[in-house]
Amino acid sequence: MHTTVGIIGGGPAGLLLARLLYRAGIDCVVLESQDRTYVEQRQRAGILEQATVDALREAGAARRLDAEGLVHDGIELRWDGRAHRIDFPSLTGGRRVWVYAQTEVVKDLIALQLADGSPLHFGARVTAVEGADTDRPTVHYTHEGRNAELTCDYVVGCDGFHGVTRTAVPADVRRTYERTYPYSWFGILADVPPSCDELVYAHSPRGFALHSMRSPEVSRLYLQVPNGTDPADWPDTRIWDELDARFAVEGDWKLRRGPITSKSVVPIRSSVTEPMRYGRVLLAGDAAHIVPPTGAKGLNLAAADVVVLARALVRKQRTGSADLLDSYSDTCLRRVWRAEHFSYFMTTTLHTDPEQTGFDTRLQISQLDRIAASPHAEAELAQNYTGLPLP
Numbered sequence: 561m562h563t564t565v566g567i568i569g570g571g572p573a574g575l576l577l578a579r580l581l582y583r584a585g586i587d588c589v590v591l592e593s594q595d596r597t598y599v600e601q602r603q604r605a606g607i608l609e610q611a612t613v614d615a616l617r618e619a620g621a622a623r624r625l626d627a628e629g630l631v632h633d634g635i636e637l638r639w640d641g642r643a644h645r646i647d648f649p650s651l652t653g654g655r656r657v658w659v660y661a662q663t664e665v666v667k668d669l670i671a672l673q674l675a676d677g678s679p680l681h682f683g684a685r686v687t688a689v690e691g692a693d694t695d696r697p698t699v700h701y702t703h704e705g706r707n708a709e710l711t712c713d714y715v716v717g718c719d720g721f722h723g724v725t726r727t728a729v730p731a732d733v734r735r736t737y738e739r740t741y742p743y744s745w746f747g748i749l750a751d752v753p754p755s756c757d758e759l760v761y762a763h764s765p766r767g768f769a770l771h772s773m774r775s776p777e778v779s780r781l782y783l784q785v786p787n788g789t790d791p792a793d794w795p796d797t798r799i800w801d802e803l804d805a806r807f808a809v810e811g812d813w814k815l816r817r818g819p820i821t822s823k824s825v826v827p828i829r830s831s832v833t834e835p836m837r838y839g840r841v842l843l844a845g846d847a848a849h850i851v852p853p854t855g856a857k858g859l860n861l862a863a864a865d866v867v868v869l870a871r872a873l874v875r876k877q878r879t880g881s882a883d884l885l886d887s888y889s890d891t892c893l894r895r896v897w898r899a900e901h902f903s904y905f906m907t908t909t910l911h912t913d914p915e916q917t918g919f920d921t922r923l924q925i926s927q928l929d930r931i932a933a934s935p936h937a938e939a940e941l942a943q944n945y946t947g948l949p950l951p
């Protein structure tokens with residue numbers, strides 16, 4: 561079998577790329593190792609930047625997002641018993657964010673793709689990509705118990721942090737820059753209306769906490785926990801008590817409790833692989849870079865990569881010019897490193913390192929005070945959080 565663009569991975573990056581290419585008349589095939597239910601139910605991101613929403617609209621995939629997504633004009637920071645709201649539109653020339661879960665983005669894109677789109681195969685696990693530096697790279701995969709091959713004009717690795725495509729870039733060309741953090745995130749979903757109108761990011765002596773939401777009826781909350789934490793050690797009452805302690809603030813704010821329907825622990829890391837292109841193999845999304853979740857950037861970076869890539873592939877197809885493909889890696893990496901820095905900044909400003917000294921804590925408080933006192937510091941945070949416009 562041959563296709564113009566072979567897409568490995570049916571997460572947000574692979575599915576959005578397939579949609580953008582389909583609408584531009586470029587044929588592609590998506591190979592996804594998991595089944596549809598698994599992909600649609602994997603609990604992850606919840607915040608979409610303006611540019612991601614614009615891309616989903618351009619892809620014709622925003623009908624439900626526009627009807628059900630919650631538009632947010634700010635976030636609240638809490639520290640030292642105080643609260644400070646950051647107003648996005650006034651600090652960014654009108655930019656805002658949407659609360660719309662990754663699960664819903666993925667469901668919308670899969671439904672469109674299966675209704676009228678290029679082929680999307682679930683249960684198709686890619687084992688190797690060969691010939692990145694030839695005119696016909698080949699994808700080897702297993703599907704329904706058989707080995708199969710897909711030859712392509714281009715292969716795009718959208719196969720996430722644990723994917724295989726990255727290894728198609730020779731080891732002497734590939735460079736990976738990494739940082740690990742000495743804590744993880746414990747995330748819960750609860751059937752209880754959110755206790756706030758906007759997200760709350762809390763610094764506390766007991767560690768970081770985040771109050772997010774999925775809908776007016778469902779809350780999503782996160783706690784900083786030590787690496788290796790087992791959710792089984794956290795009965796519901798312990799979780800709510802800990803959240804209560806970390807969100808503590810002057811005034812009469814109260815955290816609503818409700819039945820917890822999901823608990824999971826995720827480690828936190830930063831990682832960037834360069835370059836994002838080698839020959840006819842390109843990397844996009846988590847396959848090339850991951851960020852700690854504190855800045856809500858991962859899904860948005862994945863969307864930005866594939867918008868830039870779709871434009872480059874369309875230009876090649878229509879004009880024969882490979883100039884945008886040649887600049888793809890540099891264009892994306894500029895945005896990626898900005899997001900890496902912002903995510904690192906949010907993470908280290910709000911979390912408590914187990915080795916943290918009183919000096920470090922004083923620096924964090926000073927930084928948070930500065931954000932509250934200075935419109936410039938506030939604007940820097942707001943512009944990074946809502947995301948830079950696409951190039």
Ligand code: FAD
Pocket residue numbers: 568569570571572573574591592593594599603604605606607608662684685686687718719720721722723724745747826844845846847853855856857858859860861862
């Ligand atoms: P993935 O979603 O990882 O998709 C990769 C796909 O490739 C998967 O479906 C996988 O099954 C498939 N695959 C892997 N290997 C193979 C193979 N060999 N063959 C075929 N298929 C393969 N980001 C935000 O922007 N905002 C947030 O608020 C946010 N919060 C987060 C909270 C948590 C708890 C976590 C864990 C992440 C969060 N992120 C957030 C990050 C975001 O979820 C990811 O950046 C996003 O999923 C990246 O999409 P992707 O398509 O690049 O990769």
Ligand code: DHB
Pocket residue numbers: 604605606607759770772773780853854855856
């Ligand atoms: C969510 C996740 C994040 O990492 C974040 O910074 C904000 C919200 C969420 O899952 O809702």
